[in-house]
Amino acid sequence: MLTIQGSGLKLCDGVSRRSFLKIGSLAMGGLSLPQLLQAEATAGIGASHRSVIMVFLTGGPPHQDMVDLKPEAPVEYRGEFSPIRSNVPGIDVCEHMPLLAQRMDRLAVIRTLVGSEGRHSAYQCLHGHPTLPQPPGGWPCFGSAISKLAGPVNRETPAAVSLQPRIGGQAWSDPGQPGFAGMRHAPFAPNASGSKDLVLQGTSLHNLRDRRSLLKQIDYLKARLDTTDVIDGMDTQYQQAFDILMSGRLAEALNVDSEDTATRERYGYGSTEPAGYGDAGWLRNEDFLIARRLVEAGARVVTLSFGRWDWHGQPHGTNFDNARDHIPALDQALSALLDDLKDRGLDRDTSVVVWGEFGRTPKINPRGGRDHWPAVGCALLAGGGIRTGQVIGATNARAERPVDRPVHFQEVFATLYHNLGFDVDHTTIEDMTGRPQYLIDHATYQPLPELI
16 A cells, blocks of 8 residues: 655645545555655666566476376376477477467477475475575575566566465465565565555545645654565665656556457456365466566566466365366466567567476375475476477386476576576675675586487
């Protein structure tokens, strides 16, 4: 909630300055939008607008039922799905991914993703680092690091936007933490309270501009706040908050109703109803379209959660019951995103990564489910100028472990940083003690040479 409290004097529109100026519930890491917007831009902003769209498959997707099928394995391992050929000879995928199969030349498949902590959490996929140990202030998520390093493309759109929905599983709905990058680099999370909050409520643009003069008289607030991370650059943050609200650019990006019917049909619609059970997220294809719109509006990093992929079996449906719902939805939405980015000339500057926090057990349990399997998982990458139409890594005959080219989470992050123009061997961000911290463990992990 953008709230500005004044003194007892009256404005020209008759509103008491002791009253509050409230403009939506712009939730960013639990603090108000102005406190979290970036205070200043670094040199050269706008010269290039490279971006990343990250799709988090909440709960851990079954690698052996999607991109690493083992049709020759015993039935209790291979499951119920059959592989189909893609448009790249030698690469097969699940029968429920026919659209992506015909776009395999624009995808890179990692079949040997390793390094998972085995925790149900968005943290590792959003931050790239293990939960522990943490440097002073904590590791910033990828979006916050990019916001700190590059700043916003324009004043109307935050550099990092998280479309994670509010769901019962707090570790899953985490939009990413700013860590030592600072709270003003926290990802903007419109779904924390709803994108309708970006619409001015009960006030006109004329009155809003008039009330803007209040900002010149709130210096006394800084003396009452003892958190420099919050007050640093506050004037600039409020200025940008007004710019966002008055331009309507961000609200428009979040409003897919302005898209033509054919484009919306291509992505599909999905639903904001729980996609599964308990603490499930939603299976909303429109978020892929919103992600593209946000990139066009100036966002550098957009993250979204898609569905609930934690399928342990009855009484909540077998792994395969749920997969018949989720995998085709992903197939449609991701294929539409790849086509849309290409059609609009955004594919070379926009990297796409799709993954979850771990894989699933190779052996199907007695309830028809697959359990947590941190030993190996999978990822899909596209765009950003990488070399596509290939598979990286191979697992053994039952998809239990890598036998060739294990790929660590941090290698994927190193590749994403590279795609955005950052050298992981030299780029650092200072932690809360002033000590420079590298973006990843660069002495061990580097960008994937197969892709760059």
